[in-house]
Amino acid sequence: MTAMSDLAETRPSTMPQPLKRGDLRDALVGYARAETDAGRIACMSLRAAARDLGVxxxxxxxxxxxxxxxxxxxAHQGFQEMRAEFIAIRPEGCAASSAALAxxxxxxxxRAFVRFAHGNPALWRMMFGxxxxLCQADHRAEVGDMRYTxxxxTQENIRDLYRLGAIPEPPTVEDTRFMWAAIHGAADLTQCRLQAGDCCLHEIADQTTDRSLRALGCDRAVIGDGRALADTVS
Incomplete structure (x- = not known):
């Protein structure tokens, strides 16, 4: 009896539920997301999904x-969730009013990128694997997805720093790529080697951003003010 109870606790999300007409696609995506989050994506199949959803x-x-x-x-769902986090930080057309804010x-x-990767490790690896x-062609076809990525x-925020006099040269695509690659690498390391708690993750993200801003020539006082300001809103 105990063994059966334990088994039930390890797979709680796959009991068939009645589906309304037109709900199956969303149910399948939800099922696959749950399997991804549980680390069972390698053994998931469409036939298993059909069985567990009762269709x-x-x-x-x-x-x-x-x-x-x-x-x-x-993966598209994951990108949409991450995009929403970034847009909440730097909305389209909402330039920073001060260098410290940028x-x-x-x-x-x-912090948002590292936190997302840490909280959704299997999904994050899927998104960037x-x-x-395979999603890239679909993303390009979606005008809404490509409007403000x-x-x-990231790029518009770096431009804000330049416009406000915090960095000396106009930012390039390579600058954006550098900053993105740095935080992506930090997120990857927290999963691959650095087993850290949330506090340490926060620090790793900040250290990476600090060095990226310095590499762009950002004024150190602005960096310090920005980090302090971020602490009041993150």
Whole structure:
């Protein structure tokens, strides 16, 4: 009896639930997201999804041609969630009113990226791995997704720093790529080697952002003020 109870606790989310007409696609994405978060994505299949959701395999294949197609939908969901976090920090058309605010936004973006990766490790690896590459064509086709991307948030914030006199030269695409690569690497290291608690993750993100801003020539006083300001809103 105890063994059966333990088994039930390890797979709580796959009991069939009645689905309303038109809800199956969302249910499949939710199922795959739960399997991803639980670390079971390698053994997930569309047939298993159909079984656990209480529908026919044919019904599942009407929405997704194969497992990769379903995982692409999950990765897209992850990108949308991360994009929402970045847009909340630096909304489109909402330039920073001070250099300190622009620097604070840079720190907040770094923290958000590392926090998202740490909180969603399997999803994050999917987004920036093979499945994420498969999503690129779909992203380009979605005008809304491409209008103001995560990279755009980063790039526009760096431009704010230049416009406000905090960095000496107009930022380039390479500058944006450098800053993005640095925080991406920090997020990856926290998963691969650095087993850190939330406080340490926060510090790792800030150290990376600090060095990236210094590499762009950002005034040290502005960096310090920005980090302090970020602490009041993060």
């Amino acid at each position: 026919s395999s044919g019904a599942v294949y009407r929405h997704f041609d194969d497992k990769d197609a379903l995982l692409k939908a999950v 620097a604070a936004r840079a720190f907040s973006m770094g 093979r499945i994420g590459l 995560i990279l755009d948030c």
